[in-house]
Amino acid sequence: MDDAIRLMGVRKTFGSKAAVEGLDLAIERGSLTGFIGPNGAGKTTTIRMIMAILFPDSGRIEVLGRKSAVESKDRIGYLPEERGVYKKMKVLAFLEHMAALKGVRGAGLRQKVFDWLARVELEGVHAKKCEELSKGMQQKVQFIASVIHEPELLILDEPFSGLDPVNMRLLRDLVMEQHKAGRTVIFSTHVMHTAEALCDHIVMISRGRKVLDAPLAQIEREHEAREIAFVPLDAGAGFEAVEGVEGVASVRRTERGGAALIREGESIAEVMGRVAGSMAMSRVEILRPSLEDLFIDIVKRQGEENVEQVRASIREAGGGALAGVGAEGGEA
């Protein structure tokens, strides 16, 4: 097996609380894996164990074929959730220091730092002190620190939290670029649609247990769409025509129009054509269950009482990032 990371029966408790419970995990080399779950699910603890910053109470961890990440730290890039910079240090000095700690030395280093700064649109900040940068800028500097030694494995813990859409896209492109260069990338997030947009593999954990571990394509296949959303051209029109369409089991009203549930065994493509033809429509589309719905579904089955709270925590980054710091902090 050529896995970048393997976890076997990993368990970690803090006091009486189990943060991670019997976790088995295998991350293929070259994959781009999203590690998702609500705040306090055990994402950061798992990542810290992978990085050998924390040690599991029981179970085994292999990273890049070695028994511990300590032995392959130069080949791993890590952007922790609890990330900081030396406030008084100049950006250039900070990045050179971090690179030197990861074994990058020599004459080319300084040029490399300048190149990277240019790529993240931070030209000319190298002489500034880290504390003079905005939080988003600091985050980009930290990202550079995690990739400057061209690691085989890149682990990013909540890399997009606190970024504006422009920088988020920039960082997302950089992550994709690392992935395309053949590197194994794992990133954790509690914002599902980020994961949905980027990853080819999803690992979902909740309350310290793995609840989902599959390629995104497979998840989409397994949780095939069974509903067609439509918006009639005439907003006031009734849905009788759609209800009468062959293959439609039932129709429910949604915020903007309706959603038709397809009968078992019917082809969604065929039914969709019939729905579109049944009345004048401004829009007809397949209603895919989002990762978010999926997650809520799984959590519900697990018997989580505060479903709404979980839903809120995984929907958007705003505020969630802050809450994340608090929750993870208490847990650690």
Next chain:
Amino acid sequence: MNRILQIAKREFMSTAMTKAFIIGAFVIPGVCFLAIPLIIRLTMAAEAPKVVGTVAIIDRSGAAADGVIESLTPEAISARRGDEVGRIQEAALAGEGQELLEGQDGGDGAGAGTEDATDGVPGTSPGGDGARSLQQAMRMADRVQGLSDKIPEFTPLVLDPASADEEAQKQRLWESPGEGESASSQLLALVVIDADAVRRGEGQEQFGTFSLFHRPRMDDRIVDEIRDGVRGAIREARYAAYGQDPAWLEALTTVRRPAVREVTQEGERSSASGLAMMLPLGFMILLMLSVMIGSQYLLTTTIEEKSSRVVEVLLSAVSPMQLMTGKVLGQMLVGGVILLIYGGLGFGALAAFALADLVSPVQVAFLVAFFLLTYTMMASMTASVGAAVNELREAQSLQGPIMMAVMIPYFLWLPLSRDPNAVWAQVLSFVPPISPFVMMIRMTSSDPPAMWQPLLAVAINAVACYGFLWFAAKVFRVGLLMYGKPPNLATLIKWVRMA
């Protein structure tokens, strides 16, 4: 190893290559070094304003007033000053400031010891404490300075003892001078001489004396001037009253300063001076300073790394043990720089007084060895405290016991340097972490222990160092990522078990 050195390099650069450190470590001592002689010279050159005023005399003995008037003339004052300068020069040539002030008793005459406690505490043994010799040195400097002041201009005013109202005169001392009153008529002091000051009373063993009342906030050197004058005058009056020859009595009561020599295997040499007594203190303070500064910076940078959350970024590249080792090494270099600067200054000062041979290379070698050991012990403790807490404020309660280890020897310095080979001193010099301080004091004292003792202490401390590092590494690792409630000692011990 490269990573440890990289951490150490950053640690050193971020601490020692800052303006604050350079000013604190180089500029301030440098300025002091240059400025102190300058300030002394300036204050010595600066002349106090000339004092002008009246000294009222109520002479109940009826035999001393003329002598007092005579003693307060500018000529008499300047003659007395001349004598004193001569004495100071004589003592300075002998290189022993301490005995100058003791010898002064002889010069002042027989009655000095009973007259004024501040002037003539009987000489302590040459092995007396350094604090006293320091105080004496300051007094000497004060006197030298006083001698260069302008000679005061006193106008004597003899009052009839039968009619004079002592209380009214005292009142004049604190009242401000009236309109049109000239400066010279302003009353500075009132001298009241007892009736039996010159001739002993019937059946009395002691002579009477005099009282000196002066204005509030008067320069104490002027008071001394008047007091010395009156004292001299009464002495002269007594000689005359009993028909004694002053020169003969002077010769009779003066024993010239003895030569105090230490006899060693290599031969005779002048006895340990006050400066030599300060040597153990100097060595201890040097050790304390470098250890404290290094570990204090370590505490600050560790807390900063933790609170700015840069620590996990670092932990992605280095292990906690490497991080701690690097930081301890980096600050060790900072402490070493401090040791070098201040040790160098101290040695330079000794060399300037041609006393460099007081310090032996063996002592310096042990100083360095003890610095490395004590620093490592202290630094590993402070590093673990820094990792355990969230902010500097929380560190204080945990730092307390650590600082105690440094402060205990400081309090023990005096008894230690007096009796460096007492049983308790020997025992303490093997108990880490205070052992290096105690051993350093004993080694630089006048009676150093046998060489096996410091060597054994080094060995014991090296073992202790290992233990300290082991404990610290565990607390450090667990503590680094712990945020929240500040831990107490019990929590720290739990972490050690956990790690």
